[in-house]
Amino acid sequence: MTWRDVVSLFVPAHVARLREKAEALGVPLVLDLEDAVPAAEKETARHAAAELVGRLPGRCTLRINPVAVSRAFGVAAAADDLAAVVRPGLAGVVAPKIDDVETLHRVDDHLTGAERRAGVAEGSVPLGAVIETAKGVVDLPLVARAGAALARPFGLSFGAGDLTTDLGIDWGPDESVFDTPRALLPIASRAAGLGRPRDTVFADVADVAGLRASAARGKALGYGGKAAIHPAQIDVIREVYRPTxxxxxxxxxxxxxxxxxxxxxxxxxxxxxxxxxxxxxxxxxxxxxxxxxxxx
Known part of the structure; x- marks a missing residue:
């Protein structure tokens, strides 16, 4: 995935059946090592992701685990993820829960080290930072400027799932509950000289009308695309983001x-x-x- 693609598909990296189906679709893939992968399956997911990156050069982005966790869920395994999967052909890395500049720099340092060990040019793998906590929203302008100053391609992404959990509010059909933080990412991206950010996923796979409305809202706010969590969402997102x-x-x-x-x-x-x-x-x-x- 590049930050210019309007749609990519999240794939739990440990599930062979889903990997095979996703590979046949011909869309950019985000190989997930984080929320969709149980702790006991992390190593399996890393091996599978590394193999797929090697077979599909330029098509696979990696969502790593966070560098640190502050809640009762999640695994701080970013360094292990990067060490296992970074190799020639990796299209990018998506880093979750980027709360502040220090966290961003820690991810960048781990990624640079992984590039060096894998024989990949340092700074060549694009990095996407997901803003999905209250602290991340508050520090958003600082994170955006720090990301723009990195020696690698950089972009922002909005994550509604973890943000609503952090705030203790429901993530339901009414997306107006996170209108304010959602609207800030395109502004911060533009102010920092970055490309358009990626919008949050839409969790209800059966709600096609809701997905269409969510994608249209993101596009209207200035987002450049949206990730899908199911193949059925791909065409709807493309249709909304494609110029008429x-x-x-x-x-x-x-x-x-x-x-x-x-x-x-x-x-x-x-x-x-x-x-x-x-x-x-x-x-x-x-x-x-x-x-x-x-x-x-």
Whole structure:
């Protein structure tokens, strides 16, 4: 997975049947070593993930365990995960529960060491930090800036499941309960010069309408994509995030009109009664560029 992909699929790395099904789908995969894997299966999951990364170079991202735990669940096994799985062909690492800059730097140090031992160029494996605790939300601007300063590609991701657990609130159909922290990640990413963040997963696989609404809400807030937890969610997420024919037609009209008006030295101009200025033209160009960057 790259941070430009609009959808990727989480796969519990210890379950062979799910790995085989996911491999056949041809989508970017996030091999999960964290929440979906029981403690007794962590080593099995690492071996399976390493094998799949070697067989599917460039297609597999690894979600590691946290570097530390502060609640009654989770396993602090990030260093072991990275040492076992980092190798040529790994598309990226997703680090959960990034509460502060110190935690981010610890993950980066472990990843750099794993790259060195595996003969992978240091700083070449992209790192994604999941913001999914109250402390992580409060320290979000600092984490975003620290991530942007790392010597590797970096991006942010929002995690509603752990955040709602941390806050002691329900994670149900009404996603407005985490509207505020969810809205902050695209802002912090933009302010730090990062790409668009990844939105939280949607837990109710049977609720297609809810998934569509969740994906549309994330897109409207400025997210660049969303991970799926079941193959049935993939097409819905793609459909929501893919620019529509109408949007692309508007973008082409704006870019073409901007080129015509540039010759007369005009700044803003009218197109179909709407004022078009530089920020609108920039957005139109970004939309057109997105059609070749993971939206197809």
């Amino acid at each position: 024919a109408r949007q692309l037609g508007w973008a082409r009209d704006v870019v073409d009109a901007a080129a015509r008006h540039a010759s007369d030295g005009a700044g803003a101009f009218l197109l179909d009664g709407r004022m078009i200025d530089d920020p609108v033209v920039a957005r139109a160009r970004e939309l057109l560029a997105s059609t070749t960057e993971g939206h197809e």
